[in-house]
Amino acid sequence: MRLSRYFLPVLKETPADAQIVSHRYMLRAGMIKQASAGIYSWLPLGYRVLRRIEQIVHEEQQRAGHIPLLMPTLQSADLWRESGRYDAYGPEMLRIRDRHDRDMLFGPTNEELITDIFRSYVRSYKDLPMTLYHIQWKFRDEVRPRFGVMRGREFLMKDGYNFDLTKEDALHAYNRHLVSYLRTYERMGLQAIPMRADSGPIGGDDTHEFLVLAETGESEVFYDSEITDLKFGDREIDYDSVEQCQAVLEEFTSRYARTDETHDEEVFNRIPEDRRRVARGIEVGQIFYFGTKYSEPMGATVQGPDGKQVPVHMGSHGIGVSRLLGAIIEASHDDKGIIWPEGVTPFHVGIVNLKQGDDEADAACQALYDGFTALGLDPLYDDRDERAGGKFATMDLIGLPWRITVGPRGLKNGVVELTSRRTGESEELPPEEAVRRVAAIYAAG
Amino acid sequence: MRLSRYFLPVLKETPADAQIVSHRYMLRAGMIKQASAGIYSWLPLGYRVLRRIEQIVHEEQQRAGHIPLLMPTLQSADLWRESGRYDAYGPEMLRIRDRHDRDMLFGPTNEELITDIFRSYVRSYKDLPMTLYHIQWKFRDEVRPRFGVMRGREFLMKDGYNFDLTKEDALHAYNRHLVSYLRTYERMGLQAIPMRADSGPIGGDDTHEFLVLAETGESEVFYDSEITDLKFGDREIDYDSVEQCQAVLEEFTSRYARTDETHDEEVFNRIPEDRRRVARGIEVGQIFYFGTKYSEPMGATVQGPDGKQVPVHMGSHGIGVSRLLGAIIEASHDDKGIIWPEGVTPFHVGIVNLKQGDDEADAACQALYDGFTALGLDPLYDDRDERAGGKFATMDLIGLPWRITVGPRGLKNGVVELTSRRTGESEELPPEEAVRRVAAIYAAG
Known part of the structure; x- marks a missing residue:
């Protein structure tokens, strides 16, 4: 691209309302422009990085055998009533009424919609395992959107959903996601540490958040310093292998690493003192296993090998695509500006x-x-x-x-x-x- | 892709509610699933075609020198009040209120938002000409959505906007779009005929719609049969050349071809009778020149060579990306199913x-x-x-x-x-x- 024919509106002055460095640099480098509170236009340079990140996510998802599709942004309230989340979800859900007075919403996540797709077509355990994912704009009506794309209202996310016959199979899907996420973040030049976390409104027993260490992180994190020496590197993984994925999970989660929600001072204090770290982290992804939480109320069952109908075991797995731009900049900049890792740079x-x-x-x-x-x-x-x-x-x-x-x-x-x-x-x-x-x-x- | 590991939920029976062949085949081939009225999930096979079409549109837009960015789906009502369209736009605009009771809307189009971006950064005629475009989901709250993705409510569209110093320059941008659209559609295996049309709620003087001939088309069209012999083919075009683009425009628009909105029986009857055709067409794109209709009320001005501030001349140019899947199927199928043109086939x-x-x-x-x-x-x-x-x-x-x-x-x-x-x-x-x-x-x- 010739700059004389490009649209790169670089700002000389630092915008007053931007509190963190990624927000400042994204504005100054002409990557984004706020359209309204917490909602951004992606100017050409920002859009290029967004697409590169999206591309890496697609490639790594498909390498793991996950199948892309695309669900719409607007959803009918009816499905959310089936799962019981329509009333449970707070004011962060943007509720909409269409011209025929039907209750709609701008999807903050897609467990209900994907479960509906699954139950409409899949009848037999023979079609499992299956993991479907999409990369689509979501909306969460944050009361105080801030930090640019790090905590926006309209944001781009990859969310994937696994459907398995048994809990064991679903836990393999969980591990497979953990492995593919490690690869994904490393390709973007990021070290994202899986930490035991809290499941929040998605629900479920098992969940890890992936956090990038940065002073500006929204979460306080506690970890054993040995964990930052781990690298996924260019090892070849057979994503179908339960053993290989399990081994990676164990390697990357056996040391203490937790967000404040799940932090246990007593366990933490058992780590040798010189390895104890308290820092801040930016969440860039999360994986969940939640069993039959959605499949049961919504009737997503398959016929098992014994001929009986059983609800499928599910999990959901998210990567914050648009927020990753902010996280990468927080982790990689100096006082002159951004330093893009080669994997995501807008121009080489x-x-x-x-x-x-x-x-x-x-x-x-x-x-x-x-x-x-x-x-x-x-x-x-x-x-x-x-x-x-x-x-x-x-x-x-x-x-x-x-x-x-x-x-x-x-x-x-x-x-x-x-x-x-x-x-x-x-x-x-x-x-x-x-x-x-x-x-x-x-x-x- | 191995089918045993894919998600291709083919239906044996023809869905009762699908009235036209593209809708039937998209449902039967497991390409889409209705999520709610006029809103579809793109199942893996449909999503693949959607991405191929999107990719062709991107490539041809960038070949013409147009710059990609991405504007959000939700917009603030304020900008639409500036242009005067907030109240003028009918019930097809999905109006939304957020948790702070601010008026928002799901963008049906982006003239206001792009004009706001332009006026925020561009100060001089030296930065012109400039054409910015994006491919983003739009929403129009159709009273009776039907025909599957052909007349859905949430739909994917490429919309591009040119900013020029003079009407003459803006008309070159218009012509450039016409040329690039001809190329775009031909790469998808489609013959889309530019027809003189009506400008509707976008406004403006000059506009052409691109129509694919098909029995199931929503518009009645009238044309000189000679026009269907024209092919853009693989000619090389210098998109900066006013003469070359003008020559293509003249070649492709000099024969009679109009939608019913602009049809003139008297002019039509001057064509030799054996060349007069009355048929139906599916609109797959439209280009507009509308001058200063938005730049003037919204203050999108630049300093001209004489030092004076002048409002820029604009146009907008759309391709119905998601609707193209329907149009291609309407134009290319038999009684056994779809026949994908090589350019857009989901698998080769x-x-x-x-x-x-x-x-x-x-x-x-x-x-x-x-x-x-x-x-x-x-x-x-x-x-x-x-x-x-x-x-x-x-x-x-x-x-x-x-x-x-x-x-x-x-x-x-x-x-x-x-x-x-x-x-x-x-x-x-x-x-x-x-x-x-x-x-x-x-x-x-």
């Missing part, structure tokens, strides 16, 4: 032309641009007639992990400058070599 | 194993599956233990354009059967050759 590399209008510099930038594009990478080429300082400040603010600076002086020596946003380190090298270097980084990632 | 090829459990047949199917996957194509492998007749009926119903049938008898002679869904013609050939043949068809498309 920035090209800064120090002397726009100079034939040689323009041609070199164009050649770099074409080189990256031919390799399937997306460069952002700052081809505006601006001073170098302004161009660097914009690139630092929007946080592309790699920048190539092109100027007449370097070109005389046959080199351009490749700079890492994270370390600030620069290196001079021939343009073709710079393209190869950047391409190799992304190919490895 | 179906593999039918005539003898599941037979080692040789299973291995051959797996080899085909791996062969297609390695080439980046998505096969749907019917690996269920079902009779051949049932497998063929399912493949015909869901309409994959190509099917490969694998059975022990053919394998003895080293061949499988490749069948075209459209013509029904079959050919026996070695498996590797079948993979090459199918891959070549998609590479050419």
